[in-house]
Amino acid sequence: MPSQDQQTLDLLAIGRSSVDLYGQQVGGRLEDMASFAKYVGGSPTNTAVGGxxxxxxxGLLTRVGADHMGRFIAEQLTREGVDTNGVITDPARLTALVILGIRDRENFPLIFYRENCADMALVPEDVDLELVARARSVLINGTHLSQPGVRAASLKAAHAVREAGGRVVFDIDYRPVLWGLTGRDAGENRFVAAQAVTDSLQEVLPLCDLIIGTEEEVHILGGSTDTIACLRAIREKTDALLVAKRGPMGCVAFPGAIPDSLGDGVGARGFPVEVYNVLGAGDAFMAGFLRGWLRDLPLEQCCELGNACGAIVVSRHGCAPAMPTWTELQHFLADEDRPFRLREDKDLEHVHWATTRQGTYPELTVLAVDHRSQFEDLAAELGVDIGLVPAFKNLALSALDRVAGGDPRFGVLLDGRFGFDALARAGDFPYWIGRPIEEPKSRPLAFESSADVATELAEWPLNHVVKCLVFYHPDDPADLRERQERQVLRLFDACRKTRHELLLEVIVPSGMSVDSDTVARAVQRFYDLGVRPDWWKLEPVEDAAAWGRISQVVGQNDPLCRGIVLLGLSAPEEELVASFQVAASFPQVKGFAVGRTIFHDVARQWLTRSIDDEQAVTALAGKLTRLVTAWRNAREQGMPT
Known part of the structure; x- marks a missing residue:
């Protein structure tokens, strides 16, 4: 597979790259918003992500600061699959910020924090001609024509891609405040007539192959408020394909001469949906249109893809994170019975969630040390200070890292009570991190948090997967079953709203009857309720029929589920290995999350000072290694060739 440095790019976007801080309270003034969600932003960055x-x-050519926000942008772009060879770290400037809000259906206040920011410091010397030569097209935008340095950089890239046989895309991207034409508190203002701006923008028209803008942006580019007259003025200076975005009316494209009416241009069906947030919709349109245009699809189909992407994004909070995936877009286009309030389309929202999750896990082997009551019991039995336990959990993390060596197929389960320090440290590693939310041993299920579980999760880092253990049997008494199900539904809803993945662990209570269908029925029941966990954590069994039923239920209800991991139940190592032999033949089982089988005896020895820190780490690493080896051997033997 070619390296990132060698791959041909369909699109190299140039310009704005910022962190968007989106107000999470909707329907009020920006002054009254109390909390903000953090996303990558900036028009060309959004389009790069959307594409x-x-x-x-x-790929993206920009500058970011040598700061936490700059690193966030670079890391997120990598996770999204955007080439970052052109993302330059600027040690002298901070990453740009934008604070945004949703006031009502027509007002979206925003403040640009762009004083001497990194992305506006691009200069021609930043343009890597080898990078540009790898691109089939370059996207430039109006904001980066507003200052001499960034303008020269944009024009250099545009000339270079044309000389290499590529194409130039121009997003008019007019923000009057960034040209100094409005007060800084009027960032949402989309149009102020200014002949100097018109003249500046028109200078790039001969370089362009595709020009896209809203009608207001067409007005600034054309120099009047008559859309047809503006399009004709633009056409006099370029043969480029012109596309005017018209909001809920879709778009209209003009490959040649401009007719007397906008309706006589090339268009496609629009998608009437309730507008929740217009910010980012134009960038989504650009991504969708380019998906067709750069693949040489018919113009009508390019318009339809752009219209659909714009409709999806206006229904959501945020810009870049709201961009649809190709799987999601196909789902949207195929569904003629979609609701007007699109964000209430649970199937579409699930496809969006599941196809934008970060990371892939063909295998996941987890050291589970999230136990709380078990450590309390052990400390009481041994008569030792419970305050020693956090240090042991840090040793467990060290053992995991010794075995994993940076391999992201490994993970750790840690709690916030005794494992807080280890959780904080785990964030510096590339491993999967899970964290329990349930009150230990609770039945009916109770949460170890505030009365509102979403309030608790809002304080968790986004890379913490929420683990919830529920002792559940599908034949539980109705009142108990319904009470537990309500709790799981609350948790699932909270996880989606706070953008946390959910691992649902189901254990059948001891003493209750179990057959090959019991766990599958429990899993099906949760799906029937509308709960779609990202992961399942299930008991190890040596019954192939049971695994067949479980796999069938998961596959039929959620083919996008990340998979299943096996729990240990403190079983002896040889019993776990035997269960691996059966489970490993089912592709949906990705590995294990085992704790006491690995740590219990080691913890006992360490807490009584029978072994030291290094001996504890070595012992934990050895036990984990044996289980990982056993799982991989079972997988290799059990999977069909």
Missing amino acids: ARLGLRT
């Missing part, structure tokens, strides 16, 4: 999600090979 990558739609299957285009995209």
Whole structure:
């Protein structure tokens, strides 16, 4: 497979790259918003992300600060599959910020924090001609024509890609405040007539192959408020394909002469949906249109893809994170019975969630040390200070790292009570991190948090997967079953709203009857309720029929589920290995999350000072290694060739 440095890019976007801080309270003034969600932002950055999600090979040329926000942008772009060879770290400037809000259906206040920011410091010397030569097209935008340095950089890239046989895409991207034409508190203002801006923008028109803008942006580019007259003025200076975005009316494209009416241009069906947030919709349109245009699809189909992407994004919170994936877009286009309030389409929202999750896990082997009551019991039995336990959990993390060596197929389960320090440290590693939310041993299920579980999760880092253990049997008494199900539904809803993945662990209570269908029925029941966990954590069994039923239920209800991991139940190592032999032949079982089988005896020895820290780490690493080896051997033997 070619390296990132060698791959041809469909699109190299140039310009704005910022962190968007989106107000989470909707329907009020920006002054009254109390909390903000953090996303990558900036028009060309959004388009690069949107294009990558739609299957285009995209890259970005920009600057970010040598700061936490700059690292966030670079890391997120990598996770999205955007080529970052052109993302330059600027040690002298901070990453740009934008604070945004949703006031009502027509007002979306925003403040640009762009004083001497990194992305506006691009200069021609930053343009890597080898990078540009790898691109089939370059996207430039109006904001980066507003200052001499960034303008020269944009024009250099545009000339270079044309000389290499590529194409130039121009997003008019007019923000009057960034040209100094409005007060800084009027960032949402989309149009102020200014002949100097018109003249500046028109200078790039001969370089362009595709020009896209809203009607207001067409007005600034054309120099009047008559859309047809503006399009004709633009046409006099370029043969480029012109596309005018018209909001809920879709778009209209003009490959040649401009007719007397907008309706006589080339268009496609629109998608009437309730507008929740217009910010980012134009960038989504651009990504969708380019998905077709760069693949040489018919113009009508390019318009339809752009219209559909824009409709999806206006229904959501945020810009870049709202961009649809190709799988999601196909689902949307195939569904003629979609609701007007699109964000209430649970199937579409699930496809979006599941196809934008970060990371892939063909295998996951987890050291589970999230136990709380078990450590309390052990400390009481041994008569030792419970305050020693956090240090042991840090040793467990060290053992995991010794075995994994940076392999992201490994993970750790840690709690926030005794494992807080280890959780904080785990964030510096590339491993999967899970964290329990349930009150230990609770039945009916109770949460170890505030009365509102979403309030608790809002304080968790986004890379913490929420683990919830529920002692559940599908034949539980109705009142108990319904009470537990309500709790799981609350938790699932909270996880989606706080953007946390959910691992649902189901254990059949001891003493209750179990057959080959019991766990599958429990899993099906949760799906029937509308709960779609990202992961399942299930008991190890040596019954192939049971695994067959479980796999069938998961596959039929959620083919996008990440998979199943086996729990240990403190079983002896040889019993776990035997269960691996059966489970490993089912592709949906990705590995294990085992704890006491690995740590219990070691913890006992360490807490009584029978062994030291290094001996504890070595012992834990050895036990984990044996289980990982056993799982991989079982997988290799059990999977069909």
